[in-house]
Amino acid sequence: MNLLIEEKLKQAAGLLEEGDADLWLTLVRESSRTHDPILDYIFEGHVVWPSAFMVTRSREAFAIVGSLDALSVESLGTYKVIPYVQSFRESFLPFLEKLGPKKILINYSSETATADGMTHGMYLYLQEILQGTPFRERLHSSQELIGSLIGRKSQEEVGRIQRAIDATLGLFEEVTRLLKPGMTEKEVAAYLSQRIEENRWKPAWDVETCPAVFSGPQKGGAHSSPTDKAIQRGEVVNIDFGLMIDGYVSDLQRSWYLLAPGEKEPPEGLKKAFRVLIDSVDLAVKALKPGVKGVEIDSLTRNHITSQGYPEFPHALGHQVGRCAHDGVALLAPPWERYGNIPELTLEEGMVFTVEPRISLPQWGVVTVEEIVKVTPQGGVYLSKPQKELILVG
Amino acid sequence: MNLLIEEKLKQAAGLLEEGDADLWLTLVRESSRTHDPILDYIFEGHVVWPSAFMVTRSREAFAIVGSLDALSVESLGTYKVIPYVQSFRESFLPFLEKLGPKKILINYSSETATADGMTHGMYLYLQEILQGTPFRERLHSSQELIGSLIGRKSQEEVGRIQRAIDATLGLFEEVTRLLKPGMTEKEVAAYLSQRIEENRWKPAWDVETCPAVFSGPQKGGAHSSPTDKAIQRGEVVNIDFGLMIDGYVSDLQRSWYLLAPGEKEPPEGLKKAFRVLIDSVDLAVKALKPGVKGVEIDSLTRNHITSQGYPEFPHALGHQVGRCAHDGVALLAPPWERYGNIPELTLEEGMVFTVEPRISLPQWGVVTVEEIVKVTPQGGVYLSKPQKELILVG
Structure with missing residues (x-):
């Protein structure tokens, strides 16, 4: 599936361009239990700790994952991996600040399960992390991107x-x-x-x-x-x-x-x-x-x-x-x-x-x-x- | 697993009593794709259309499911099944109005994947359905119930x-x-x-x-x-x-x-x-x-x-x-x-x-x-x- 993953990551970067968005964020945890269906298109395997899989418009892909999960993501060879031990937030926020995205797509949709892989709890977690930052107001549904990416x-x-x-x-x-x-x-x-x-x-x-x-x-x-x-x-x-x-x-x-x-x-x-x-x-x-x-x-x-x-x-x-x-x-x-x-x-x-x-x-x-x-x-x-x-x- | 399901449904009704809640609502769709992990404890199989699996304090279990899914839920023998064809809302709202729950538990938690099976899109869908009703303010996390139910x-x-x-x-x-x-x-x-x-x-x-x-x-x-x-x-x-x-x-x-x-x-x-x-x-x-x-x-x-x-x-x-x-x-x-x-x-x-x-x-x-x-x-x-x-x- 590795080639298919690279194909999809490249396609996703192009779709960010089409949709005038800067970052596509797939935020998951315990992905073998509550599974964002889009994860299969961009990663092989499962992560346990809160993890961000991210594609930017500049065609770079980043993953912020727990240290125990880092090796399996690195071995895929498609992500720049940023591992953390105690705090997801402390790796994630500086990353966002450096990138400065104006429009961030996240995986929710009241209309289709395909683009609705983010749980409500992870949404609240993200909201709390972004409190007091400008990024909180820059979150949008990735439904259109996912519709084209899969379609x-x-x-x-x-x-x-x-x-x-x-x-x-x-x-x-x-x-x-x-x-x-x-x-x-x-x-x-x-x-x-x-x-x-x-x-x-x-x-x-x-x-x-x-x-x-x-x-x-x-x-x-x-x-x-x-x-x-x-x-x-x-x-x-x-x-x-x-x-x-x-x-x-x-x-x-x-x-x-x-x-x-x-x-x-x-x-x-x-x-x-x-x-x-x-x-x-x-x-x-x-x-x-x-x-x-x-x-x-x-x-x-x-x-x-x-x-x-x-x-x-x-x-x-x-x-x-x-x-x-x-x-x-x-x-x-x-x-x-x-x-x-x-x-x-x-x-x-x-x-x-x-x-x-x-x-x-x-x-x-x-x-x-x-x-x-x-x-x-x-x-x-x-x-x-x-x-x-x-x-x-x- | 059928006996285990009955065991858990009974236990859930008792936990509603303990937590002074009236209704535990598991709201899912396309459950083979975005899967609420708690569903396995209360149902065998998968549903496609928006579906509500509900336990009340009076130890009754109800399921509002699409007509194509109805037979497989009925065959479990543990739910009173209310099937619909075109509109989930039109079956769900009258049910809520009749039951009149003061405290409704739904499956989200920013802290644990186990109690976080509801997607953000389904949360928004529920919010929209409940607009203009008193039930919208009566939603709470089922984390404590699920913690005891599984634990x-x-x-x-x-x-x-x-x-x-x-x-x-x-x-x-x-x-x-x-x-x-x-x-x-x-x-x-x-x-x-x-x-x-x-x-x-x-x-x-x-x-x-x-x-x-x-x-x-x-x-x-x-x-x-x-x-x-x-x-x-x-x-x-x-x-x-x-x-x-x-x-x-x-x-x-x-x-x-x-x-x-x-x-x-x-x-x-x-x-x-x-x-x-x-x-x-x-x-x-x-x-x-x-x-x-x-x-x-x-x-x-x-x-x-x-x-x-x-x-x-x-x-x-x-x-x-x-x-x-x-x-x-x-x-x-x-x-x-x-x-x-x-x-x-x-x-x-x-x-x-x-x-x-x-x-x-x-x-x-x-x-x-x-x-x-x-x-x-x-x-x-x-x-x-x-x-x-x-x-x-x-």
Whole structure:
């Protein structure tokens, strides 16, 4: 990851320039317990004592860390390390005074967890240290910097995401050969977990819901676990699944249909719903260009589905993927209270999004696909070979 | 873990009573990314949308969570779940109004990471939701509740820590048989990592420094990784190591000495230093009683060591262990700025502490032990069979 860290530190210095800020400060302690997610992009490992990881506009990176943590930060080779024993404050304040930053970015955001790694206690600690200095009034949210830092994927990053996607789609093909009436959701999940282990990959999120396997009509949501329910003919099976390979993840969904006795193809109503779903995905993908707002993409899809008489899906259309399945800041989301101002953010070139509408059909189950798409000036480019038809199991 | 969760929720309700508070609110989102460490004590798994886990004085537990997360919270069986789709606020505010709490505890602390799981952004989000309500002025830190909740270990919890300790000490005995001049620090570490894997245990902290292996005089601290340095005769070897078994950890250190050619026992100076070290541990352990301040224990040990002419150790004397290696809130620590007010906190019965002074000897290396001790009214009770002499390698 060392090269990726250098890449990100350089990118961060450029983003300070773009945002007319002088210092980006990541202030953490006991980082294995309360973990600022951005720390993984700029440091490998954990620190125990209060620690400041700092990037300046002049492209220098500094770390003020406890003496016991100093060696592990120094060994990374990317920071000028200032170790302390008794007092963080006594190293930190002189550093700030020497640098004299006019605008300091710190990691908080009421709107997105990605840029909200600073705990409230560390914020109060910083406030207290800065009492009586001009710096106290110069603190701003790093949300925009972090949104771009994580969002604009380098070629290396896209390559890693692609490997995770390809491996996941390969496993989905195995599922197609495996699926049989009578298998339980848990059995399907166990097969995929076993294949992860055999390949020494990792699940992209919690193993309890990665994979999530749903069969037939049900009330569970995307974040619930597979059950002992046996899969029946005449049901839609949906799997939500992703892999982490080389530190980057996929997050994909596919829908299968188990033909009922006598059926050669899915019932008309199901086929029509799936066609509407796929059309809605295509609408979104075509529109995924830099400068467009996430909410505009979401509503294109959402409106297409409701205009055809189907219920609205109860979640956002898509999120970014990268180091984790819910990556970055910008979202393809509706203007609901819980999303704050995030749906209003504009997309940037190089961002990688999922597109994952769903249609719940009381007769057959939930049809979904989840594709992964890169934002380019010409519109979205599929990184996942998109699903265009229900996968049929005879 | 389900029974442990019920145990903790019940304990929390009692602590609200003790602290004259009405509601303990753990407010999180994307909990796999920015993770409030206390969540593991009261919930299994992760939530994505803004979620409130709440314990009331009347021993009822409520969770307001996004609809996609609801099923996984419901399946725990310990919370009355209130699911929402579009707006957290619209479920949360009426709940508060109905309950009418006079004192609400939330998880922030400038002094300890353990009680500081709320991000600053979530704090701002809560402030905004509570604008114009009386509840905004009723928010207080849950530090004291969390300190007791984690600190007072149940019999089951102590039993799990004991298992981790016993297994670790067993591996240290294997190391005694293994150690030879010419082995590198990394080879010793690799042996222990392999033994962890064979037993399907986990390291108690980051694998990079668990175990930490130090040989001879060096400048590295307790949080740096083993190197390719070969272990020499006439050197002290120190290992800092712990295991996680059944969700609870050990954290122990032992010191070995490789006799120099012709030596039958360690040099006088080394023996004397080790004796001073062990005496300082005994002083601390005898004094580990409820009501004593952590700083008092630390200074007993620290002063004994410096009074014998040795340098002060550059860290706290000890920390709690439990679910993680740096557990709980109260510490056996000196009154340094970086520890804030934490050294002034008093010990409670049932807390489990490490005691880990060190003496650096420029000739031979660093002598340390790290014992694990339970606080009782009669003084500390060793959970680890204490090291009394340097372990000699011929």
